[in-house]
Structures are given as structure tokens and as C-alpha cells.
Amino acid sequence: MKKITIAFSIGLILLASGCNSGTVKKELPRIAIAGIAIESSTFSPAVTHEDAFRARTGEDIFSYYPFMAPDSGIIDRAVWLPTLRGHAMPGGIVTREAYESLVTKTLDLLKETLPLDGLFFDIHGAMSVQGLDDPEGDFLMRIRDVVGTDVLISTSMDPHGSVTHRLAQNTDLITCYRLSPHEDAIETKKRAVINLLDRLENGKGKPAYKAWIRVPILLPGEQTSTRIEPGKTLTGQIPGLLEEDKVIDASVWLSYPWADAPRNHGVVMAYGDDKEAVARVAEKLAHHFWNVRKEFDFVAPTTYLDNALAQALASDKKPFIISDMGDNPTAGGAGDVTWTLHELFKRPEFRASGSKTLIYASIPGPELVRQAIEAGVGGQVDGMAGAEVDNRYAPPIRLKGEVTAIDEDDDNAKAVVKSGNIYTIVTEKRTAYHYEKNFTDLGLNPREADILVVKIGYLVPELYDMRGDWVMALTPGGVDQDLLRLPYERVQRPIYPLDPDMEDPDLSARFIPSSDEIKR
Known part of the structure; x- marks a missing residue:
């Protein structure tokens, strides 16, 4: 050495x-x-x-x-x-x-x-x-x-x-x-x-x-x-x-x-x-x-995903940001849980002509990114993404649609796939989306999107400053914010909030x- x-x-x-x-x-x-x-x-x-x-x-x-x-x-x-x-x-x-x-x-x-x-x-x-x-x-x-x-x-x-x-x-x-x-x-x-x-x-x-x-x-x-x-x-x-x-x-x-x-x-x-x-x-x-x-x-209104989407669809503020918290890669999540994406694609509102637009950031899918690069901007892709690491809550998701942007970064290539009114950012590796530039480099304008869904918990300053409105969604994943759902076995008990009625400790x-x- x-x-x-x-x-x-x-x-x-x-x-x-x-x-x-x-x-x-x-x-x-x-x-x-x-x-x-x-x-x-x-x-x-x-x-x-x-x-x-x-x-x-x-x-x-x-x-x-x-x-x-x-x-x-x-x-x-x-x-x-x-x-x-x-x-x-x-x-x-x-x-x-x-x-x-x-x-x-x-x-x-x-x-x-x-x-x-x-x-x-x-x-x-x-x-x-x-x-x-x-x-x-x-x-x-x-x-x-x-x-x-x-x-x-x-x-x-x-x-x-x-x-x-x-x-x-x-x-x-x-x-x-x-x-x-x-x-x-x-x-x-x-x-x-x-x-x-x-x-x-x-x-x-x-x-x-x-x-x-x-x-x-x-x-x-x-x-x-x-x-x-x-x-x-x-x-x-x-x-x-x-x-x-x-x-x-x-x-x-x-x-x-x-x-x-x-x-x-x-x-x-x-x-x-x-x-x-x-x-x-x-x-x-x-x-x-x-x-x-x-x-x-919670630092922002917090609810489950269905209610978060209902609020976003009813809002006239742009962008309405939903934190997809359970798989937040900046807190330790695998970053490839597809549960939220599956739920989004079930919603008919995002298939109707003239309905609200939604940007989802992001899901790893290296094979789909390579397919997008071969198809080129304006081409069509049909492939699977996500759930290679954490498939406990949902299987890989099939994304079919038009490639609207490609970033052939040698370290982490990316593509945007438009399916109906959902723009899904697909990455070669799990990626955190914290800055406006992360979106604009892919031809997306997050400030003008109706709904922005990001794998994150509390918003980092740049996202916080651009929000029109914001809720945090209690979604499943390795960093589930609903702590009572987690199978703790080794933390020292009693501890708050797992044991809310515990006696006052010696401090x-x-x-x-x-x-x-x-x-x-």
C-alpha cells in the first residue's frame, strides 16, 4: 500500500x-x-x-x-x-x-x-x-x-x-x-x-x-x-x-x-x-x-397511498409531491420495491386523455434501460423493472410505453418511459432524486407536473422549496415508517413508541x- x-x-x-x-x-x-x-x-x-x-x-x-x-x-x-x-x-x-x-x-x-x-x-x-x-x-x-x-x-x-x-x-x-x-x-x-x-x-x-x-x-x-x-x-x-x-x-x-x-x-x-x-x-x-x-x-401530513393519491388528484397545486417513504433509498431501502408503481398503474385517472400527469422517481431496471437505448427517444419499449432485490410486496412491474428521454451515463444510464400520463424514470442502478436538475436533465419539468412521486421521506431542501403541496405516504419497504409493522426482536424493551405506556426511565x-x- x-x-x-x-x-x-x-x-x-x-x-x-x-x-x-x-x-x-x-x-x-x-x-x-x-x-x-x-x-x-x-x-x-x-x-x-x-x-x-x-x-x-x-x-x-x-x-x-x-x-x-x-x-x-x-x-x-x-x-x-x-x-x-x-x-x-x-x-x-x-x-x-x-x-x-x-x-x-x-x-x-x-x-x-x-x-x-x-x-x-x-x-x-x-x-x-x-x-x-x-x-x-x-x-x-x-x-x-x-x-x-x-x-x-x-x-x-x-x-x-x-x-x-x-x-x-x-x-x-x-x-x-x-x-x-x-x-x-x-x-x-x-x-x-x-x-x-x-x-x-x-x-x-x-x-x-x-x-x-x-x-x-x-x-x-x-x-x-x-x-x-x-x-x-x-x-x-x-x-x-x-x-x-x-x-x-x-x-x-x-x-x-x-x-x-x-x-x-x-x-x-x-x-x-x-x-x-x-x-x-x-x-x-x-x-x-x-x-x-x-x-x-410527521413533518408533513401522512397517510396511506390511496388517500395520498385522492388528495393529489383533487388538488390544483403543482407539483403535488407524494413521498413514497417505505422504500426510500436514502434511508436504507433497497430502492426497487414496485408496490407503489403497481398501485399507480391500477388508477384509471392516469390513462384518460387530458388527465393529470405524474412523474415517478424512480425504479431500477437495467435491462429496460438498455432496451430504451436501443429503441431511442420516441421508440417503444415493453419490459420489466424493479423487485430484483426486494420482491416481498410486489413482483417486477411491466412498463410499456414511449421513450421520452435517455441519459447514457456510463456509471448509471437512465430512461423515461411514458405510459398514459405516467412518466416513469427507470435507472440502471438505484438512484435518489433530490434535485431539480435530476429531472430537467431528462427533459422533465417537475415544477409543472401535476403529481410528483419520489422515493424519499422528508423532502430535502430543493424539493421542499418547489413543492406546491406535499404528503408523505406510508408505503411498505425496508424502511417502513409504520414502525408497529416491523418485526423487532432485539431492540431493548420497553422503548417508545413500541411500548407507549412504559414507565419513566432513569435519565x-x-x-x-x-x-x-x-x-x-
Whole structure:
């Protein structure tokens, strides 16, 4: 494996040693970067392999972090030693082979960076791996075996991740996004890096106290969005609770409801150098989280598909967006469930001349895409799509119609098939449709469509801003939002909302030992 070298790091070392100025300056800290990120459902039959992570190594990793540009003021505060960072689109459980390969490559690269002062550990936190209950905790423990316990580790996460005792102890500084949708993702990663740099530069190192509280709540992001209350205030209050070194940071993890494992439940953490202040902040957030649990509701009107279609057909607002939530690929769904499409094609309204138009985004069908490319725009196709991975709710769907657009992307070709007044986007690989450009590149104008059905949960900002009206449909799939339909066996019970009448839990702060005290 090639040695990690970064040209500008050499310059920084020279600068730190005073070669240019003739003066001796304090040596810059050596900080590595590593992480594997995915949100993976155990209720989906899909399986995630190594190539899905699109792992980058060396200085290519900096493309993930715009706040570390050459003129950022951050890049020159340390000698940065990026190792491996992989980020996969949410999906099914990760194979053990893929996990072990990515971890081993990371550890080998980390060995080349030693000695280290710090590590920026950039993960999601909801990775499921075959035969492993706490992958991120296992990964970080194995990193500690390489870098030692003296290295200061700062971890950035998604709030839909899970924080076990092992993960909490092996990291020193930990934070997660405060907004859902996650518009503050880059800001959060920057905060994790700044906290790390500050504690290295001021010599204070590891915070003296880390408080951890399990909150027995397990709700989907669509019910805990910070666009509305009570999520808006729950995490919005955090900046006002911090007190410099007394309470450096605090976070609320909502966890991930589509993985059936003991670690899946809410968690609150706070850390800093003042024990009483850290406990007070953690307990305040935990009690707030618990006390408002029954106020959480879907971020948009939510119903079953028949009613959603009735509303859309009766509406005069464009586009009327329906979130096809149960198979949302950005939450871990297989992305190829055809149940909703079958229901749409049963509706006579979309066959009548002059009736409303509907765009469906999207369904994988590689053979049908190839057929469309051969037929060309304006040609006719008749073939099957979907349900190759998840056929539990409906079989592959037969799409017969006119090809209105083709995108011969080498990585993921696409075609639009018009059947009556339904325009179905068919893709070579499962695909998320988040941006207007995704549609306009295929000759579709989503703003002028009467109805837009998208495999998604809460709308990402660009879709949210273009909506004329919007409902979320409780459809089946690996990320079914009707949690009571899911066959949980391993989550810790009682837990809300599976056990709505459970007694109030103990929400006292539990102090996590420092990483200096790690015991195997």
C-alpha cells in the first residue's frame, strides 16, 4: 500500500520548525483523518458490498471538507494525514468481508502516519454489519489498538447514528448534526475539527468528563425533523447550553429505527471539564427529549397511498409531491420495491386523455434501460423493472410505453418511459432524486407536473422549496415508517413508541471513563 504523502504537509513541517524564519516555532500537531459512513437497514433484503463505499485515500479525502481549503485558516493549524474515508449511499446490511477489508486498509494506512497527536473520525453511526452489533465501536477500538490511548480523537456523526458505551469511551470529543434535514453536516464536521484543534493547541487535551444517557425512544427522522417542534427546540437550545471548556459540546442522537439491534435507542451526551455542568446539560437535554416524546409527529401530513393519491388528484397545486417513504433509498431501502408503481398503474385517472400527469422517481431496471437505448427517444419499449432485490410486496412491474428521454451515463444510464400520463424514470442502478436538475436533465419539468412521486421521506431542501403541496405516504419497504409493522426482536424493551405506556426511565447522567482507561 503506497505511503501517504501530502506536499503541503511537508511545507507546514518546515514552517513549524522555523526553517524559513530562523526562529523556533511550536511543532504542529499531527492529525489523521479516517471514517466509514453508511446507514444500513436490517429490515431490507439488500446487502452492501465494499464498492458501494467509493473509498478515497490520501489527499483525495479533502474533497469531503470544503472548510479545509488552502485559505481556510484551518489547514495550516496541523499536519494533516488523511488515511481512508468511505461513504456509501444508505442501503442494506454490510457484508463482513467488506467491513473487514475497509477497516484493515484504514489500520494499515494509520500505521504509516504514526506517531499521531489527534484523529478526526468521520462516521455516520448507523452501519449494520453481518455478525457484528456495534461496528463503529469495534472500528474505533481497533483504531485505538494502533494509535494508542494518548491520541485525542474527535468524532463527527449523524444524529440517526447510535452511540454505545464502547464508542463513547474510545472517542474523546463527539458531536452530531443538530438539523434534520442535515443542512448543517459540513458545519458539524468543522466543529469536530475545531474542537480537536483547540484542545490540542491549548494543551488541555481530553475533557475531564463525558456524560452519557440512554433515552428509550426510537423514532424515524420524518417524525423528529428540526423544521418543526418539538425537534426544533430540542436541538436548537444546544448552543446556549455550552460553556467554553466547562461544557465543550453536547448532542442528541435519535438513533436509527430500521436496524434491529440493542444499541438502537436515543442517546444524549455532553462533555467538558466541569463535572456538575456536564451532568446538568446532559440531563436537561435527556429530560426534554423524553418529556416531548408524544409531541413528535410527521413533518408533513401522512397517510396511506390511496388517500395520498385522492388528495393529489383533487388538488390544483403543482407539483403535488407524494413521498413514497417505505422504500426510500436514502434511508436504507433497497430502492426497487414496485408496490407503489403497481398501485399507480391500477388508477384509471392516469390513462384518460387530458388527465393529470405524474412523474415517478424512480425504479431500477437495467435491462429496460438498455432496451430504451436501443429503441431511442420516441421508440417503444415493453419490459420489466424493479423487485430484483426486494420482491416481498410486489413482483417486477411491466412498463410499456414511449421513450421520452435517455441519459447514457456510463456509471448509471437512465430512461423515461411514458405510459398514459405516467412518466416513469427507470435507472440502471438505484438512484435518489433530490434535485431539480435530476429531472430537467431528462427533459422533465417537475415544477409543472401535476403529481410528483419520489422515493424519499422528508423532502430535502430543493424539493421542499418547489413543492406546491406535499404528503408523505406510508408505503411498505425496508424502511417502513409504520414502525408497529416491523418485526423487532432485539431492540431493548420497553422503548417508545413500541411500548407507549412504559414507565419513566432513569435519565441520570452516567459518566463514561476516559479513553486512557480502556479495558478490553
